[in-house]
Amino acid sequence: MSRVLTNRLFWPVVVLLALFAVNLVAFPGFFAIEVKNGHLFGSLVDIVRNGAPTLIIAIGMTLVIATRGIDLSVGAICAIAGAISCSIILGSPDPGNVGTVVVAVITALLVALVLGLWNGFLVAVIGVQPIIATLVLMTAGRGIAMLITEGQILTVNSAPFKTLGSGFLFGIPVAVWIAAAIFALAALLTRRTALGLFIESVGINPEASRQAGLRSRGLLFSVYTFSAVCAAIAGLVLTSNQTAADANNTGLFIELDAILAVVIGGTSLAGGRYSSSAPWWARSSSRRS
Amino acid sequence: MLTSPKHGPVVVTLVLLLAIFAIGGLRYRGFLGGQVFLNLFVDNAYLIVLAVGMTFVILTGGIDLSVGAVVALSTMIAASMLQAGWSPGVVIPLILIATSVLGLLVGLMIHVFKVQPFIATLAAMFLARGLCYIISNNSISITDPFFTAFAYTRIPLGGRLSITPSVVVAVLVVIAAVVVLQYTRFGRTVYALGGGEQSGMLMGLAVARTKVLVYIISGFCSGLAGILFTFYTLSGYPLTAIGTELDAIAAVVIGGTLLTGGYGFVLGSVLGVLVLGVIQTIITFEGTLSSWWTRIFIGALLLVFIVLQKLLTARRR
Amino acid sequence: MAERNAVVELNDISITFPGVKALDSVGFRLFPGEVHSLMGENGAGKSTLIKVLTGVYSPDTGVITVDGERVAFSGPAESQAAGISTVYQEVNLLANLTVAENIMLGREPHRFGVVDWRATRKRAAELLSDLHLDIDPSSLLGDHSLAVQQLVAIARATNVQAKVLILDEPTSSLDADEVAELFRVIRSLKESGVAILFVSHFLDQVYEISDRITVLRNGKLIGEYLTGDLLRIDLVQKMIGKELAVLDDIQSRVQEEQSGATADVPFVSAIGLGRKGAIEPVDLDVYEGEVVGIAGLLGSGRTELARILSGVDRPDSGEIQVEGRGRRFRTPRAALSSRIAYSSENRRAEGIVAELSVRDNLALALQADRGWFRRIPRKRLDELTQSYIETLQIRPANPDILVGNLSGGNQQKVLLARWLAIAPRLLILDEPTRGIDVGAKAEIQKLVANLAENGMSVVFISAELEEVLRLSNRVAIMRDRRMVADLPNRDLTVDDILGVIAEGAGGDESDAPTAERIPS
Structure with a gap:
């Protein structure tokens, strides 16, 4: 019993179950899940689908926070990714073409990769505090997104692109599949390789880790890049769901939601121990009305 | 001068401001007019007040992310209470007290429970925005005669120049802050905290009280800025002033205050606000440049100043 | 001995931290106009004793008297008010403020409710010149060398009419000239009747400046001696102690x-x-x-x-x-x-990763050597951990326990195992x-x-x-x-x-x- 009580996931799970209980009493239909046209429908499905982008970002953020860092720029990166993909799709002669969408998505992810490297550079090489380093991109990022969209809200009409945010696969929203895939990837990377051990170690005791021969610089580059790519994926899902790139509002405040989710999920902001399954719970419970 | 972390960044900011003015003056007719300059204050009076509060916090090495949300909350309290028929004489003090109390709570959370300033003020930010929605989901306009009078009054300065009463308030706040920071023991303790909390404690300074007080000041300034903002917009809206905390932080950093605390001046932060304002003005004058360049410029400036600070402090290690 | 009365006297002071008796009924006294050196190796209890004097720790038992009156300090401010000033090893001043402010902070003269800067600077300049120090009061402290900062710290300490001045490792980062300057200042303070507690690990300096030496070892008082009566070799022996021949x-x-x-x-x-x-x-x-x-x-x-x-x-x-x-x-x-592997003396700060398990701590260096991708197979890691737990007798013999929860000796063994694992x-x-x-x-x-x-x-x-x-x-x-x-x-x-x-x-x-x- 004491093992259960001291588990970092104990309180988050209790709170989540309590919230579900409240909902069940207040809205009896809360847990109803129906199958319509071969898709799942219901409040719970909505919660999970709408939570997917935040969840994706929270996975990246968890790793960043585990290294004693923070990434404020994810919201801005969402907006940039959305802006890039939509402008490419709009600029092509055939927006409905799968190839076009693939090019758009890959370009957005590559740009995010560069932005992540930039954050990593400021933190690991220049040695700027993470909160400040990522503040730069947080501030400038939406401006850059505006630059790409030329201040317009870019509405795209592309079936393959729309699938990302609103499609279903085997009855479950595609966005949820994506989140699950990233979660699995993160779990694989941190649990099947030594990455998890290294990240925890650097987060808890950077100097001991250095003396043990860890390369913390490369590690910081990796987590900030991963976080940025996660943010871009979330941005693509959000944009696709709204079928429009809105440089001002795509992913607005999502960094704060994600940080909150990570913290509620039991990862200490002081770095170190983390729980990558935690954001799943936390996100579902922190859904904003 | 330039290589000192105390004065270097401020001098750079001043030179930058003058350079932008020079460029503006060469490129655009009427840019160097007195009213263009005064409008920087008129349009940014609330931001100056916010930046003053933020300067106190950042000087101690903390940060306050809640200021934008607290501005919004103040506009909502003002608009809803005035709508309900309360007199401004009650509403204004009430807002200032409420936002100061919020600052007190944040300060206690940081000092007593050792929550990081970032998280504590983030929580306050969510709380304040949440309260906005409890008050109303919609924009509430203000028709109170005192508020409208305050909004439309211009104080002539001779020639064809004029300012608003808000500017006077902002200037008074700046003067008060300068006096407090430079000439009181509390103010010096603020700098001491940023220089080293441990040292300050060993020197027998009132570390705890000072640490809490800066967040109360920031809360108070946010409330006051919110009131000035309602004079400017004559409405309350829950989504207003989103991202304003970033502007305030940017102004303080560009104004030469070190984010790690200990170095900086209120007047530097005022320069920082003016830099942000003048960039906006240039973009307006340019016409073809779009408004989003403002954010990119601010981001780039932030970067320059952060790297500059890094260089200045790294050299003395 | 027909001596003057001690300004400060500690009697029977004991203080216990979780698991350690930091001070075990230690007595200590300081006389006006005397330099008294406190000697001891790491963990002897020197810094704990100083922190008792400066009010940072309150002792579990024992009596502190200042000028014959019993006192109990609840914080550094009270100790300072009683006339005890401290200059710490790492200069605990504020590099971002001016020299004058560092001397006067907390006691600036006020006029019309605000700080009177002119009077503040003047007073600071007086204090500096009392010590014959040629330092510009309005310069930034951070612009000066550590030695000058140290002297400024002393000037600050003298501002409060200090009866007792504690100098904790003041010379550890000074060169010879700077030490000479510091000693000149110490001597002039001594002549003015201040009692000085001096801590240094440089024996030559201790013998040059002090009148009296107290030795601590493992939290216990070994003795108080007049410097002239104590041979260096005896001092070192008393500090280090003799160990039972077990091996x-x-x-x-x-x-x-x-x-x-x-x-x-x-x-x-x-x-x-x-x-x-x-x-x-x-x-x-x-x-x-x-x-x-x-x-x-x-x-x-x-x-x-x-x-x-x-x-x-x-x-x-x-x-x-x-x-x-x-x-x-x-x-x-x-x-x-x-x-080439190095096992740091600072086990907690530079050795163990406290919130990771014994197994993870043990694997860290080997895994770092292999890179992140080639994870040590779980089976091999378990065998490795088990074999080190057995050969080094790490207790409790549980590879999943967090290293932070082990005793010091077992933490040290885990660290040894970490290094040995990379051969x-x-x-x-x-x-x-x-x-x-x-x-x-x-x-x-x-x-x-x-x-x-x-x-x-x-x-x-x-x-x-x-x-x-x-x-x-x-x-x-x-x-x-x-x-x-x-x-x-x-x-x-x-x-x-x-x-x-x-x-x-x-x-x-x-x-x-x-x-x-x-x-x-």
């Missing part, structure tokens, strides 16, 4: 293997290796299968040498050769790739037996002897000379940041080493106090 068999084994070093080329050589402010250039050879002991007091440069050899700090002169080839270690990782060719152990119980100590010593027998080179640093002698083939002795002797361990005794530590080697500069040495 005679190891010593005899080491003696037998005296011929040990067989290879022509040393595994590692340091040639003129130095770092400004840490150690003067040092030459040292370590052969395969050899245990080189490094003896010296705290602050003698023993840890600094180890850190440079292992790439933790970078040297600014000289070079390191591994098997005759020059190497440049910019990071510990580089040294590790030459199979180093040179293992540098810095105080591996400090603060751990006798049983664990013996096990670690045995292990070191076994490792060397199997061909590993070991550099063994310890404040306990018996231990160094028992294990080492050779003993290098450090004193005041330089290596003063490198002696083969043949019939070497603790007293021989004490002699070298106390007096310096070769007689070339043996009795010259540091402060009067001409800076090179």
Whole structure:
């Protein structure tokens, strides 16, 4: 019993179950899940689908926070990714073409990769505090997104692109599949390789880790890049769901939601121990009305 | 001068401001007019007040992310209470007290429970925005005669120049802050905290009280800025002033205050606000440049100043 | 003795921290117009005693009297109000403020409710000139050298009409001229009747400046002596103490293997290796299968040498050769790739990763060597962990327990296991037996002897000379940041080493106090 009580996931799970209980009493239909046209429908499905982008970002953020860092720029990166993909799709002669969408998505992810490297550079090489380093991109990022969209809200009409945010696969929203895939990837990377051990170690005791021969610089580059790519994926899902790139509002405040989710999920902001399954719970419970 | 972390960044900011003015003056007719300059204050009076509060916090090495949300909350309290028929004489003090109390709570959370300033003020930010929605989901306009009078009054300065009463308030706040920071023991303790909390404690300074007080000041300034903002917009809206905390932080950093605390001046932060304002003005004058360049410029400036600070402090290690 | 009354007297002071008795009914007194040195090795209780005096800790038992009146301090402010001022080792002033402010902060003269800057600067200038210091009060403190900052701290301390001035390691980062200047100021304060508590690990300085010496060891009072009555060698002996001879068999084994070093080329050589402010250039050879002991007091440069050899700090002169080839270690990782491992004396801050399990801590260096992608197979890691838990007798024998929850001795064993797992060719152990119980100590010593027998080179640093002698083939002795002797361990005794530590080697500069040495 004491093992259960001291588990970092104990309180988050209790709170989540309590919230579900409240909902069940207040809205009896809360847990109803129906199958319509071969898709799942219901409040719970909505919660999970709408939570997917935040969840994706929270996975990246968890790793960043585990290294004693923070990434404020994810919201801005969402907006940039959305802006890039939509402008490419709009600029092509055939927006409905799968190839076009693939090019758009890959370009957005590559740009995010560069932005992540930039954050990593400021933190690991220049040695700027993470909160400040990522503040730069947080501030400038939406401006850059505006630059790409030329201040317009870019509405795209592309079936393959729309699938990302609103499609279903085997009855479950595609966005949820994506989140699950990233979660699995993160779990694989941190649990099947030594990455998890290294990240925890650097987060808890950077100097001991250095003396043990860890390369913390490369590690910081990796987590900030991963976080940025996660943010871009979330941005693509959000944009696709709204079928429009809105440089001002795509992913607005999502960094704060994600940080909150990570913290509620039991990862200490002081770095170190983390729980990558935690954001799943936390996100579902922190859904904003 | 330039290589000192105390004065270097401020001098750079001043030179930058003058350079932008020079460029503006060469490129655009009427840019160097007195009213263009005064409008920087008129349009940014609330931001100056916010930046003053933020300067106190950042000087101690903390940060306050809640200021934008607290501005919004103040506009909502003002608009809803005035709508309900309360007199401004009650509403204004009430807002200032409420936002100061919020600052007190944040300060206690940081000092007593050792929550990081970032998280504590983030929580306050969510709380304040949440309260906005409890008050109303919609924009509430203000028709109170005192508020409208305050909004439309211009104080002539001779020639064809004029300012608003808000500017006077902002200037008074700046003067008060300068006096407090430079000439009181509390103010010096603020700098001491940023220089080293441990040292300050060993020197027998009132570390705890000072640490809490800066967040109360920031809360108070946010409330006051919110009131000035309602004079400017004559409405309350829950989504207003989103991202304003970033502007305030940017102004303080560009104004030469070190984010790690200990170095900086209120007047530097005022320069920082003016830099942000003048960039906006240039973009307006340019016409073809779009408004989003403002954010990119601010981001780039932030970067320059952060790297500059890094260089200045790294050299003395 | 017909003496003046003590300004401050501590009687029967005890203070316990979780698991440690930091002070065990210690008494201490300070007389006006006297410099009283407090001596002791790491963990002796010096800093705890000082913190009791400055009001940072309140003792569990015991009485503090100031001017004959019993007091109880609830914080630094109260201690200061009672006339006790402190200058800490790391200057605890504010680099971002001016010299004048640093002197006056908290006591600035006010006029019309605001700080009177003119009066503040004037008063600061007076205090500085009282001490004959030529420092511009309106300059930024951070622009001055550490030495000047130290003097400013003293000026601040004198501003409160200090009856007692505590100087905690004030000279640790000063050069000879700066020390001389500091001593001049100390003497003039002494003449004005201030009682001064002086802490330094430089014996020469202690003998030069102090009138009285109190020695602490392991939280206990060893004694109070007049400086003139206490021979240096006795002082060092009292500080270090004698340990019970528990491990005679190891010593005899080491003696037998005296011929040990067989290879022509040393595994590692340091040639003129130095770092400004840490150690003067040092030459040292370590052969395969050899245990080189490094003896010296705290602050003698023993840890600094180890850190440079292992790439933790970078040297600014000289070079390191591994098997005759020059190497440049910019990071510990580089040294590790030459199979040189360093186990830090600062177990908590630089050794263990407290919130990770025994298994993870053990795997860390080996895994870092393999890279992130080639994870050690779980089965192999479990076997590895299990075998180290057994051979090193790590208790509790649970690989999943967090290292932070283990005792000091077991944490040390986990660290040893971490380094042994990468099969180093040179293992540098810095105080591996400090603060751990006798049983664990013996096990670690045995292990070191076994490792060397199997061909590993070991550099063994310890404040306990018996231990160094028992294990080492050779003993290098450090004193005041330089290596003063490198002696083969043949019939070497603790007293021989004490002699070298106390007096310096070769007689070339043996009795010259540091402060009067001409800076090179």
